[in-house]
Amino acid sequence: MTTQTIERTTPRLPWGRWSIRGAALTYLAVFLVLPLIVVVVDGLGAGVESITSIISSPIARHAIWLTIWTGLVMALINAVMGLLTAFVLVRYEFPGKTLLNAVVDLPFAIPTLVTGVMLVILYGPQAAIGSWLDQQLGWKVIFAPSGIILALLFTSFPFVVRSVQPVLINLDRSSEEAAATLGAPAWQIFWRVTLPALLPALVSGTLLSFARAIGEFGAIVVVAGNIPLRSQTAAIYVYGEIESGSQRDASAMSLVMLAIALGTMTLVDWLSRRRQEVQP
Amino acid sequence: MNWRKWLLISIVVGYMGMLIIAPLGAIVFGAFREGLPAMLEALQHPHVLRSFGLTIIICLVVVAIHGIFGTLVAWVLVRHQFMGKALINRLLDLPFAMSPVIVGFTLIVLFGRNGVLKPLTEAMGWQIAFALPGMILATLFVTLPFMIRELMPVLEAFGRKQEEAAATLGASGWQTFRLVTFPALRWAFLYGLGLTCARALGEFGAVLVISGGIQGRTETATVYIFRALDDRQYAGAYSAALLLGAISLVLVLVIDVFHRRSQKSIEHRA
Numbered sequence: 001m002t003t004q005t006i007e008r009t010t011p012r013l014p015w016g017r018w019s020i021r022g023a024a025l026t027y028l029a030v031f032l033v034l035p036l037i038v039v040v041v042d043g044l045g046a047g048v049e050s051i052t053s054i055i056s057s058p059i060a061r062h063a064i065w066l067t068i069w070t071g072l073v074m075a076l077i078n079a080v081m082g083l084l085t086a087f088v089l090v091r092y093e094f095p096g097k098t099l100l101n102a103v104v105d106l107p108f109a110i111p112t113l114v115t116g117v118m119l120v121i122l123y124g125p126q127a128a129i130g131s132w133l134d135q136q137l138g139w140k141v142i143f144a145p146s147g148i149i150l151a152l153l154f155t156s157f158p159f160v161v162r163s164v165q166p167v168l169i170n171l172d173r174s175s176e177e178a179a180a181t182l183g184a185p186a187w188q189i190f191w192r193v194t195l196p197a198l199l200p201a202l203v204s205g206t207l208l209s210f211a212r213a214i215g216e217f218g219a220i221v222v223v224a225g226n227i228p229l230r231s232q233t234a235a236i237y238v239y240g241e242i243e244s245g246s247q248r249d250a251s252a253m254s255l256v257m258l259a260i261a262l263g264t265m266t267l268v269d270w271l272s273r274r275r276q277e278v279q280p
Numbered sequence: 281m282n283w284r285k286w287l288l289i290s291i292v293v294g295y296m297g298m299l300i301i302a303p304l305g306a307i308v309f310g311a312f313r314e315g316l317p318a319m320l321e322a323l324q325h326p327h328v329l330r331s332f333g334l335t336i337i338i339c340l341v342v343v344a345i346h347g348i349f350g351t352l353v354a355w356v357l358v359r360h361q362f363m364g365k366a367l368i369n370r371l372l373d374l375p376f377a378m379s380p381v382i383v384g385f386t387l388i389v390l391f392g393r394n395g396v397l398k399p400l401t402e403a404m405g406w407q408i409a410f411a412l413p414g415m416i417l418a419t420l421f422v423t424l425p426f427m428i429r430e431l432m433p434v435l436e437a438f439g440r441k442q443e444e445a446a447a448t449l450g451a452s453g454w455q456t457f458r459l460v461t462f463p464a465l466r467w468a469f470l471y472g473l474g475l476t477c478a479r480a481l482g483e484f485g486a487v488l489v490i491s492g493g494i495q496g497r498t499e500t501a502t503v504y505i506f507r508a509l510d511d512r513q514y515a516g517a518y519s520a521a522l523l524l525g526a527i528s529l530v531l532v533l534v535i536d537v538f539h540r541r542s543q544k545s546i547e548h549r550a
Contacts, residue, residue: 020352020355021356021362023349027349027352028368033371035383039382039385081295085295088289094289100292103300105532106529109529109532110528111502111524112482113502114502114524114528115303117518118303119303121303122302154300157299215380215382216379217380217485218482218502222506222509235381235485239381242384247389251385254381254385257379257382258378261379
């Protein structure tokens with residue numbers, strides 16, 4: 001009860017304490033909770049039928065589905081490559097390792113719109129790589145789902161690496177060594193011993209990158225363009241509806257996106273709580 | 281054993297090279313394609329200068345507001361005990377789940393043409409949507425958690441002992457904060473400011489929606505790049521994108537030094 005003695009020795013005015021708390025909570029209420037309330041009230045205010053009507057519109061349905069499946073493909077690739085990158089960075093020594101480790105954070109440092117511009121320059125129809133892929137392989141990147149996946153992979157690359165890396169660093173290697181002594185081959189040790197220990201961090205990093213991908217706009221909008229039924233994601237759909245003045249559809253779609261992203265983050269939160277309860 | 285190591289390393293290097301380094305190279309190539317003079321000329325266009333100026337103004341205002349209130353929130357969340365604290369703590373990541381476009385949209389709902397608060401702002405003579413105040417608000421929303429998230433662990437690690445000692449010696453609350461607590465927070469504070477600034481520089485979706493992207497008037501750097509690309513002014517778009525990317529990158533490299541110092545001070549106390 002040290003706090004109480006302090007408060008008695010120093011005559012701190014209680015209103016000072018309360019006004020600090022009041023200011024802090026007001027600021028949080030305005031900048032944290034207000035947007036959420038506006039989206040929910042505005043989305044539900046138009047009635048449930050506005051949400052069902054948006055789900056039944058083919059353009060909106062396509063946008064939601066495109067957002068989810070490109071996000072899932074990205075998350076899957078990101079999980080595998082992020083795990084591999086973390087493994088290489090922690091377990092191996094090689095020249096240039098520090099540099100490689102620094103490059104991992106680059107996507108967080110680059111504005112997402114600039115990322116989109118980069119990808120357009122690299123894979124656009126005027127660029128050498130872009131036209132080669134298109135003509136030789138018939139593979140379009142720009143204004144197509146592959147471009148969306150590529151943009152998402154770029155912006156979310158650090159999530160899995162930075163979530164797995166610290167766990168791998170702190171991992172007790174004695175179980176791996178025991179398995180090796182018993183003659184288990186390397187891949188079996190990784191699959192049976194190392195991977196299970198990394199799984200919680202891997203899953204939460206992957207899910208976070210998926211939640212983030214649902215709302216991604218800057219990197220995607222230049223790469224994907226705004227072609228309904230082909231490359232229009234949910235965020236681009238919302239932008240288009242605001243521009244054309246149909247707020248009702250924009251707010252229904254916002255609510256759908258928010259539900260998916262918040263649902264995913266709640267799942268991450270629940271998983272990490274359950275883990276903490278299992279191993280206190 | 282050895283072949284496996286080098287195989288895995290080359291897969292990772294190849295993947296990161298294609299995914300991250302190649303696009304970075306492409307933008308340098310794209311901006312310099314018509315030569316340095318053409319690039320410098322494109323950057324001197326009044327719209328470019330105006331847009332970067334606006335981005336810097338927004339960034340400074342946002343950093344100042346979050347610097348003050350973010351510190352206050354971190355302080356209250358760590359040092360005060362009250363109901364609902366745990367809930368607030370979990371809600372802090374909310375902006376992370378919210379698409380920038382949705383943030384811009386909520387501001388349109390509040391302040392746009394048929395906005396809920398439009399009568400009020402009109403009566404006061406304030407122009408919020410399609411003007412600088414709206415763009416500042418949008419950026420404030422998306423950059424909220426950075427400052428708070430950086431300061432909270434450092435405040436927790438610092439503990440209360442020295443603050444209590446100062447209080448026992450008769451220091452006022454403000455004196456204690458200014459002379460005892462803040463010096464311990466300063467690297468984390470600077471790092472938080474830097475992260476907020478980096479995020480503010482690159483903010484696009486929320487600002488695009490609320491600004492209306494009025495040419496040469498409400499365009500930030502990102503909004504300008506977007507419009508120039510749409511208008512096929514490639515020289516301007518690529519040069520501005522390279523400049524903005526370079527500024528962000530340098531900023532992040534510089535604040536990394538603050539981050540290390542701050543981490544060190546936490547470890548030192550732990």
